[in-house]
Each structure stands twice: as C-alpha cells, then as structure tokens.
Amino acid sequence: MIFFQFVFAAITLILIAGALLGRMNFVAWMLFVPLWLTFSYTVGAYSIWCPDGWLSVLGVIDYSGGFVIHLSSGVAGFTAAYWVGPRANNDRERFPPNNILLMLLGAGLLWMGWTGFNGGDPYVASIDASLAVLNTHVCAATSLLTWLLLDIIFLGKPSVIGATQGMITGLVCITPAAGVVQGWAAIIMGLLSGSIPWFSMMVLHKKIWLLKQVDDTMAVFHTHAVAGTLGGILTGLFAEPRLTRIFYMVDNWEHYTGLFYGLHSGRARAGFKQIWIQIVGILFVIALNVVMTSLICLLIGLVVPLRLSEEELMGGDESVHGEQAYALWGDGEKYENSKHNSVYGVEELPGKTKGVV
Template sequence: MNGLYLLLLVLLAAPGLAWAGEAQIDTGDTAFILISAALVMLMTLPGVALFYGGMVRRKNTLSTIMQSLFIMALISVQWVLWGYSLAFGPDQGGVIGDLSWLGLNGVGQEPNADYSATIPHLAFMAFQMMFAVITAALITGSFAERMRFPAFVAFTLLWSTFVYDPLAHWVWGVDGWMRNLGALDFAGGTVVHISSGVSGLIAALVLGRRKGYGSEPMVPHNLPLTVLGAALLWFGWFGFNAGSALSASGLAASAFVVTNTAAAAAALSWVFAEWIRHGKPTVLGGASGLVAGLVAITPASGFVGPIPAVIIGLVAGVVCYLAVSVVKTRLGYDDSLDAFGVHGIGGTWGALATGLFASRAVNPAGVDGLLFGNPHQLWIQFISVLASWLFAAVMTFVILKVVGLFFKLRASEDEEVQGLDITQHGEDAYSDMVLGAPVSRIQSLSGSHSTVVTTREAGV
C-alpha cells in the first residue's frame, strides 16, 4: 500500500518537475524590473527635465524641458520600431544587431534565454528602452539655449540610431565585441554616460558658444527646480543600477547600497572642494556632486562593495568639480549645463574605477580588478573607454554635419536674445503678471551668486 502511495505521488509530481526545468517567469523578478523601468523613466521626465530646466535662463525654461519630454516620446517609438532590434537583436559581426526583431517581432511575453531568463522579454525591452531615452536627454545639457528645435529632432533620432544602438550592442548585446572582450559595464558607464557626455561636448563645439558667454551672467534661474530634478534622479537611479541585476536578488541589493553611498560621497566631496576654493558651499554644487557620484558608480555598481563605492564617489566629486570649474573655464568651450564635465568625465572615471575595484566576491559572474589581482581588467576597461570616446565623438560630428545640410542647427542671434521658449515654441514658462501688474526682472551678478530684483510697474 505504501508503494502505491509513493507511485501516485511521483506521477502527480512528474509534470511539475518537468515544467520546473524549463525557463519560466518569476513574478517577483518581473515586478521588480517593471518598477525599475518606471523609475528610470522618472529620471528623464521629470528628473532631467527639471534638473536642466532650472539651470538655464528664464527665457529657455520650456524649450529645455520640452527636449526631455519630446525625447521620451520620440525614442520610445524608435526603440519599438527598430532601436531595440539594432541594440539587442541577433549579432552581426559583433557590431550591431540585425532587424529580425523589427517592430518587436518575436519579442513577447515569454522569457528570452539570452537576456531575460526569469522575466518576459517585453519587460527587458521596456527596461532597456528607458536607458535609450535618458541617454539622448543627457546630451541636451551641452547645447542648451541655442539649438533650433527641428535640428534637435533630426539629431536625436539619428544619434540614437547610429550611436546609442550600436554602442549598446557592443557592450550588452550577445556577442558584442566589447562584451566578448570582457569589458565590465553593469548599468551604462560607457553606453550611457561617456557616449552622452562626449557627444555633448562635440555638439557644444560645433554649435559654438552662446551669445554673451563669458561676458554676461548666465546663472541658473530657478535652483529649487534643479534640486527637485536632482532628487528625482537620485531616487530613479536605484532602478537604473539595482534594476540592472535583472532580478530581485542580493546583487540588486548590493547595487542599491553602493549607488546611494557613491552619490552621498560625491555630494560631500564636491561641496567641500568648492567650499575650500571659493569660501562658500552652494546648493548647485551639492546637486551636481550627487549626480557625479551616481554617474561614476553606474558601471561599477554590480561589481564593487561599499568601501570602493565611497572612494569612487569622493574622487568623482572632486574630479568633476575641477572639470566644470577649472578645465572648462581655461579651455573656453561652452558646455552649457556641464553634461560633458559630469557625465563624460564621471563616466570615464567610473569605467576605469571598475577595472580597479571589481571583485568576484561581490559578483561571482564578474571578474576581479587590479586591486584584487587582475591588472589586465584595467587595460580592458581602458580600451572600452577609448573606443567609446572615439566612436561617440566621430559619429556625433558626422551626424551634426549631415543634419546641418538640411536644417539650420543654431538659433539666430535674435532668436537667442529673445529666448527659445518664445521663438521655438511660442510659449513662456512664467507669466509676466503678479497680482494683475506686469513685472520686470533684473539680474545682476554678485560674486558667484545672482540677485534677482523684481519691481512692479503699476499702470503700464
């Protein structure tokens, strides 16, 4: 009788045992990735939109915010139609994916063994889509206040297709050449930050300086907006880095902790650096510092522990501060909102630091870095950084020149004086009426801070 019971139990369990051996969706992982994708979306709109929108002058507020909003819409469609297939589709020579997933053909609700073993393929696609969106949005900080909107639209679409998508395939796509080389980039140091920062620098150089740059005050018009945007970036970045574990796991928890640690350390080091140099700690410095720390820890977040995260953050805050306060001033380029100084430089440091501090004790699927006995990894990281710099710089220059053949890249002097809000969009971010009376605002520079004087002109 006991033998019959045992046989019955085996027969009942057999289908379940067979099913358990196949790839299957984990509901916890799926929920985690969908929430992470939503957090990364929040980083662009409203995160980047407000962060950049508060740093420009009043007359360019809406045009700056509109760029992030429009990118969210444009790249979401591009990614579904062909971007995802180019970035993650079946490999073509280690350089690009093919178009077999065009229009998400074959990308469905079942897992994909190569990228999403425990989550729907669509969830992985959506998560990666938000990375493509924010990368394009970050570039806008370098050419803020002077690129015409039609040229911006054409540039963004071409850049995402011919720069971001191939680079994402190199680093994250199955059989991408950087991935096969062994380059470590957990959440986008090369793919997101170096590509956007270097491309932003090239765009700033091609377009030239803003009218009055270096001779007129160009201070942020609304720092509370910028701080709000920075806070949303910090919040969303947990989805950005922890979500890149692609599972609700211990590795995700580790990435979460080191992300917060590096951001905090960089905010401190940036603030203390400017405090020592200028005698006052600024709110803008704190906001910029935390973003620099988030940028630097991104490629390393799945490979390093808390103490290396502190070091990465402390160095990032100082290095990025010097890049925007010393190097930019001496070289004279107009990187409007310091996209290159924070993302290009911070991403470069983070990618190299990954080669220093990576540890298999944190991520057994990774490799050790220089400080854990593997100096070759630092060399691999250097190659990946150099390749990303060269590819982004050359392709961005070519794309801008091509776009310039069909569209006027830069706003005219008159359009720039009036502001892009009115000349490009026919709107004004702020009403010129306070209690029914027009107001005028006069900005004057006092030290390193701006003073805004508001006067009512009743009866005018």
C-alpha cells in the same frame, strides 16, 4: 527589459540636450535624435551589453551604463556643442539658476530614481541588485560631501548647486560598478568622483583652450564624461570576482577580475588585463561618439541650420514655440494668450477691453 532599455536610450539624449541648451535649432534637434540613437547609441550599447558585442566578448564591465549612457552623452554633448557653436556672450557670462528650490526637488527625484537605474539592471531581485542600490547611495553621498568640502576650502562657501553636481558625479561614477564592488570601494569612488570632476570643472576648464571655447551649457562633459571615465577605470580596479561571476554568470577567474583583487590573490595578470579592457572600452566609446556625432551634425547642417537665427535667439521660447516657460501675469507683465490653453482667440476673450494688454 525592453522598456528599461528604452528609458536608458531616452535619458541619454536628455543628457546631450543639456550641453546644447539655448541655441540649437529645434528642427535640427528633431533630426538629431533618431540619427544619433541609431548610428551611435545603438552601436555602443550593442558592443558593450549584447553577449555577441565585441566589447562584451572582450570582457568590459559596465554594470548599468557608465560607458553606454554617461560617457556617451558627455562626449556626444561636447562634440555637438562644438558644431552648434556657443550661446551669446551675455548668456555665457551671466547664467543664473532659475529656481534653486526646483533644482533641489529635481535632484532629489534624480537620486531616488537612480535606485531603479542601477538596482534594476540585473532585471531580477538578487544579491548584486541589492548591493547596487546600497553602493549607489553610499557613493553619491560621499561624492556630495566631498564636493561641498572642496567648495568650502577653495571658494569659501558651500554651494547648493555644487552639492547637486557632486551628487550627480557620484551617481555617474558608481554606475558602471554598482553591483560588482564592495561598500568600501564605493566610498573611495565617491571621494574621487567628488574631487576629480570638481578639479576638471573648476580648474582645468578655465585653463584648457578647447574646454573654454566649447559652450557646454550644463557642464555635461565634466559631470558625465569625466565621471563616467573615472567610474569605468575604478571598476577595473575594484571589481570583485565573486560579484562579477554572479552578474555575468561565469566561472572563470581570469575574467572580470579587478586589479586590486588580482594583486591580492596572485592573479595580477588578470587584474591588469581588466584595467586594459576598461581603457579599450573608454577609447572606443569616445571615438565612436566623436566621429558619429560630428558626421550627424554635419549632415543635418546640409539640410537645416544647426543654430537658431539671431532673431529667434533674441525672442527665446516665444519665437520658437509660440509660448513661454514662465508666463507670469501681474502688474507690468504682458498678457499673452496661448492657442493651446483657450477656446477663444486673443480678441475674443471675455471681459477683454480695447487698449488692455
């Protein structure tokens, strides 16, 4: 259980990093990690997942981290990107993928890993764990196909990158609901998670001034904040009382009742209450992350610059880390020796002749 929660915390920061790629000072990032984990993530996780947390007592449903992980990372990443500032214009205008095949490999690993992400949350082999795994794959597949269909209709061609984005938004959307909704609800959630984040990314992002100004490198706001919010609300709509009673181990029908089932069973008040509770949880997570992320960035900015210098930005990995991510050696390539991969200095390499670089 401790390791499981540790991984949840770690992956949340990785998602935030996706919004800051290409310009954040590495030392500032090293300071950001422990501060944000302590004063933002921990507060949200305790409030929602700890039995004594105020949102847990209120009755928020977040099966596996739609609020704690995805909404938090999307909002925090967007907020941090605002304070760090945008990449250079050239990088923003032309940001092609480095390797689509590797991206597909990573997407496959991510999809497969989400089986444990959602299915492992009850910490036992149970009915809701099995259902969580099935719903995860159903929602992700539906969302992927929906995103592809929208790409074909409005952009003319199916996109591999679009398929990956649709997969991610489906996985994020089902996360707060994975083990407490039925399969048909997972299909509906997939349809919506493949279309609403698509609309926010492909249409609203180009029209809303703030979205255009903040340089969210990997669109973490759309794929995680928007999809996480959507999933949280739909959880309040489709959560089945029989399943929530299994997961939360309660007998009272007035708690954890989705609006759809509340209207169907004559418990409309309980259903509307659950929707309201989900919205309260969303607003709290958004406010917490905007405030704490802003304060942390401002505090770090008093100690070290949040951004890399212009010289470091021009030099890239070589300037910051003294090494390159893609150091391909061939005709016309500059030969560089890393201090970490050889016992020799550059001038001591066997066979190195004067004038050869």
